[in-house]
Amino acid sequence: METGVTFDLQEFSLHDGPGIRLTVFMKGCPLRCNWCHNPEGFEPETQILRCNGRERSIGRKWTSQELIAHIALQADILRNSGGGVTFSGGEVLSQADFVLETIRGLDGLHVAIETSGYGSTSNFRALTKAVDLVFFDLKLADAEAHKRYTGADNSLIRANLEYLKSQRKAFIARIALIPGITDTDDNLNALAGWLYGDSGLQRVELLSCNPAAGGKYASLGMEFRPEYDEYKAPNCNMQPFNDLNITTVIM
């Protein structure tokens, strides 16, 4: 049986798919986005978070069976509202086998995943096939910039996106608007280009960032070094997407 590590389970999460949802945050991410507001999702192992004299252990290890049993406690509520479970992260692809095994035990409950697309092709294919909806978090189209700000190359991401499009899988693209980094007209234009073409794309969600993003770093013994002005309003430019007839919302 597979085991996995989560760093949070959020009940009644509002922005992770249809209906009432439970979002399971998988711990561990191969990227290091400069703006990441979930640094407790970086490391795959459990950790201690220290904040205001209070200590909290971050991360919970589960067997797929245990997680299935936990979800089952509220499955009726999720199902009756037309909702389900969303696996997010961290990076869900990094624990693909565990998530897959869990999904198999959910009796057809609606499942979504939220991924950066940075993971092996085989994991990506297996997981996206098993779910009903994919949230694809896009960051930077420029390969150099992607490497600089997330620590990794984006060619794998692009390839996975192409695959997803070709499968006509229902998906929602999300772009966190980071001032001067991801929100530039150039980047948005280029990402719109990535998304253009036949696919199951439902819409693009542009997320304006939360200025308290760095809040958790210190408590994990890390330093938040944003290479952008946290308090600057992002460039919420929907034009590139509208031009290509892609439904876009700002959240």
Place this chain on the structure above:
Amino acid sequence: MTPRTARLKQNILDKHHHDFRRDVELTFTPEELAVSTLDEWESIVLEKKCRAEKPVILTEENILFTRSVGHFKYDCLPAVLSGKRFGMFPANICADWERALSKGLLGLRDEAEASMTRYCRDATAQNFLCSAIRSIDAVLELASRYAEAAEAAGRSDLAIIIRHVPGKSPRSLHEALQSLKFMHSCLFLFSNHVGLGRFDQYILPYYRHDIEHNIFTETEAEELIQEFFISLNKDTDLYPGVQPGDNGQSLVLGGVDRSGKPVVNELTMLCMRASREVNMIDPKINLRIDKNTPHELLREAVKLTRRGLGFPQYCNDDVVIPALVKHGYSLEDARDYTVAACWEFIIPGRGMDVPNINGLAFPAAVDQAIRAKIGRGCFEELERAVATNIRTQVEDYIRLQKTDDFCPQPFYSVLMTSCLERGKDINHGGCDYYNYGIHGCGSANAADALAAVKQLVYDEKSVTPGELLDALWKNWEGHEDLRKHIMGSHLKVGNHSKLADEMLVKLFGWFADACESVGDNGRGGIIRPGTGTAMFYIYLADPNWTGSEPTVGATADGRKVGDFFASSLAPSPGAEVAGIIGVLQSFSQIDYSRICNGGPITVELSDTVFRNEEDLDKVAALISTFANIGCQQLQMNVLDTAVLEEARKHPELYRNLIVRVWGWSGYFVELAPKYQQHIINRNTYRL
């Protein structure tokens, strides 16, 4: 709002109407002081108070009544009062507004006259009915002076109205609202927590009449209802309550009629819109829902929730109605229930229940048992001790309550369904229900404490009884690790913990057992156990509290001395909680058919919840879930903790910031610091 109603609101916030106030000393003649009955005395006092009131006609107001007397002083008391101890004045009940409006005070006066003939040989009835008539006349006399004053102020439009109501049956929406305002305000001259009942039902005929006869457009009618709502915020500083805002002006929307037919109507929606627009603390809106409530209605309600006023409070008819029936209410009456003040279910016109005689202190019942029994015998023995403690508390409260006298209230009786017909006062047989209610306080902390003790001391044996007792006596000093372990454990209500939920269910079961075993409350009623806390979440945490309810020091759930409990049904403050679903699921397990005094599951949403229209649908779905899984009552508050912190530092900048406190909403900056702190500390769900 229109510019006019916006000005009316601002005037109230600026307290312009206070300029008309003065204090009045009431004086009594020796004959008055020598009256032989309390009914008579009460009618004399009301008469004096009405006479002392001077009509106030405020510019632009279309619904009249402003208090011109701040406080009434009188120290001489009649001989009949000596030796009496009045614990409770009629409060937290609801008049039969439908009847009072449609008959008018003159119609009711005729009934009283007819009863006088019928009961000509019954001195008690004669005395009651005479006092009732005297009270009616006093109120009508004040109304006639209002008419003169309106005329003198050049408002003959209003003079026509107030010459007609509250004496006669209203001919329009405007007259109905004026009549209601007048009678409701007069009740506040001697009572408090005066409920407004099923407003969208009894006002509906007048509303429809006006729309059908083109007297008003919907928008104009809405403006008038907004004005009525605004007017309820006037003079509330004179209404007694624990904190400003705690005044019981609750109204109920939706639900079913006495035959069980759903009665949501255009006024239901309009009232929620109006409340959202007016954006003030009164009236407190309650919405009755059930499994079949249309999504659209819930969506409209959520828009009001989003306002952050803390209402509507949601009541689940599927749970409440059968429970009331089980508690001895007739099915028709149960279907007609309203919410008295905060959350207590009560039958308009027929219920003279006292739904809040005391608060059962679950934490003390558990803590005393732990300290006395831990390590001696099995866990079941400890449980039995808890049950006994609960029972002792209930019996004590009833014993205390039995020493109270109930003062007759002729004018309130006039406005109830059957008092005049029966020739009996509200407190002496004129009503149908005389039950008591006891709040059930600190239940989550108490359940968590039992769960921790069972798991650590009895099952795992990882903590010795001595160690736990030492920690409790020393307020966890030297036992920080144990405290952390307990606080961080999953054994908490709201956390999908089987054990904690089981303890919660047991606690309420013992509470119900105790109330049921007492049976008769001494007034021909029973005792209804509840889930609310009112102010006890603060009081019971204070070891120096001098009320009759037992308090506690540190408790085995990891709570330190003095830390507050949760308000009504909510997880223990600071406990690990799975989330809103977990909270609803835990509290859905209580057997509400036996626990029916009201008291909402209280959840705080972060204001960031509402980012787009879809979020309204999701919160509406959450409310459906609440009903579907069999919860009883729900209060959803929207909080932005950062704003509250700012408001505390700069109260002058946040004069109008409204928060839900318990069964009522108030201005944050007017609350005592400990209440402010509790609100800031509440568990907010960021979603």
